[in-house]
Amino acid sequence: MAEMFYDDDADLSIIQGRKVAVIGYGSQGHAHSLNLRDSGVDVRVGLAEGSKSKAKAEAEGLRVLSVADAVKEADLVVILTPDQVQRTVYANEIQPNLREGAALLFGHGFNIRFDYIRPEAGSDVIMVAPKGPGHLVRREFVDGRGVPVLVAVEQDASGQAWALAKSYAKAIGGLRAGGIKTTFTEECETDLFGEQAVLCGGASQLVMYGFETLVEAGYQPEVAYFECLHELKLIVDLMVEGGIAKQRWSVSDTAEYGDYVSGPRVIDPSVKENMQAVLADIKNGAFAKRFIDDQDAGAPEFKELRAKGAAHPIEATGRELRKLMAWVDTDRDSDYVEGSA
Numbered sequence: 359m360a361e362m363f364y365d366d367d368a369d370l371s372i373i374q375g376r377k378v379a380v381i382g383y384g385s386q387g388h389a390h391s392l393n394l395r396d397s398g399v400d401v402r403v404g405l406a407e408g409s410k411s412k413a414k415a416e417a418e419g420l421r422v423l424s425v426a427d428a429v430k431e432a433d434l435v436v437i438l439t440p441d442q443v444q445r446t447v448y449a450n451e452i453q454p455n456l457r458e459g460a461a462l463l464f465g466h467g468f469n470i471r472f473d474y475i476r477p478e479a480g481s482d483v484i485m486v487a488p489k490g491p492g493h494l495v496r497r498e499f500v501d502g503r504g505v506p507v508l509v510a511v512e513q514d515a516s517g518q519a520w521a522l523a524k525s526y527a528k529a530i531g532g533l534r535a536g537g538i539k540t541t542f543t544e545e546c547e548t549d550l551f552g553e554q555a556v557l558c559g560g561a562s563q564l565v566m567y568g569f570e571t572l573v574e575a576g577y578q579p580e581v582a583y584f585e586c587l588h589e590l591k592l593i594v595d596l597m598v599e600g601g602i603a604k605q606r607w608s609v610s611d612t613a614e615y616g617d618y619v620s621g622p623r624v625i626d627p628s629v630k631e632n633m634q635a636v637l638a639d640i641k642n643g644a645f646a647k648r649f650i651d652d653q654d655a656g657a658p659e660f661k662e663l664r665a666k667g668a669a670h671p672i673e674a675t676g677r678e679l680r681k682l683m684a685w686v687d688t689d690r691d692s693d694y695v696e697g698s699a
């Protein structure tokens with residue numbers, strides 16, 4: 359069983375005694391900054407010149423500085439820019455301005471695990487990674503609850519890195535729910551595997567193959583959309599509430615029997631072998647290298663794959679059908695229709 363931390367295991371005054379610079383004010387950055395501030399922590403936000411996020415942070419009353427100036431003031435620097443830009447921001451603006459002995463905190467282990475960032479020996483290097491998107495991290499905190507966090511220490515220069523990590527986790531509300539002790543390696547490898555094999559890659563491909571199979575067999579795309587995409591949410595909600603068992607309990611006996619006899623035909627043992635190959639490429643750094651090399655070249659492969667995905671017929675069908683369902687939240691449509699991920 360994993361080692362767990364809760365509010366009583368952490369001392370909030372440690373982080374309250376630090377000057378914290380949060381670099382980036384996106385999904386995680388805005389949630390961490392606001393939760394820290396509301397926990398009585400001295401926070402400033404570091405953003406690039408001309409940043410789109412600056413007005414949002416200032417509207418919340420936060421002090422916004424350049425990355426360099428925010429880092430110069432801080433004894434804890436929280437790196438919450440997108441993973442693919444972290445090493446450039448670190449090399450150009452963080453490392454040259456870092457106060458001696460200042461600690462570094464990450465929300466994901468990618469740049470440390472794959473050596474894109476190599477911190478000085480004198481810095482504590484810690485991770486507090488919420489297991490949910492930033493808007494949930496903020497909303498739960500405001501409601502007096504929290505989103506569980508993974509907590510890790512890669513480098514304990516001060517001898518106090520764990521106490522600092524737990525104090526930070528408490529300040530963003532994570533220890534109200536619970537913190538799980540992990541390592542940068544475990545967090546990074548499992549996070550990449552989960553999103554590639556199951557959550558994003560696996561689920562998207564399963565939905566598209568199901569839709570294509572029905573449409574190619576002559577069924578109407580609108581009907582195929584409901585069966586293969588829309589209803590997935592109902593199934594996943596049941597799994598989240600009560601595991602696979604609750605899903606099987608809730609569906610009809612016909613559906614449950616079909617689950618047992620056809621699930622292993624569709625997702626056969628070769629799929630597990632493919633998953634093992636995906637995991638191997640994560641562990642040996644091949645995936646990280648492919649992603650970062652492509653990003654460094656201006657992301658040609660990424661952009662091509664994104665355009666190809668957006669052109670799949672299931673998307674056009676879905677856009678029309680969602681208009682029929684007033685309860686489906688399409689508030690964030692504009693964000694992704696523009697292709698901003």
Ligand code: NDP
Nearest residue numbers: 382383384385386406409410411438439465466490491492
């Ligand atoms: P976002 O893409 O939401 O954050 C973007 C922010 O970084 C914006 O404020 C952006 O400014 C700023 N930024 C971009 N480039 C630079 C730069 N060169 N210099 C300074 N600031 C810059 O990131 P996420 O919150 O999704 O991810 C942050 C970290 O958290 C990552 O390590 C990620 O893996 C991790 N994480 C993310 C989760 C999530 O749910 N999103 C969950 C758990 C961990 P501008 O507005 O100007 O573009």
Ligand code: MG
Nearest residue numbers: 466549550553
């Ligand atoms: Mg991830």
Ligand code: MG
Nearest residue numbers: 584585589613
């Ligand atoms: Mg059905």
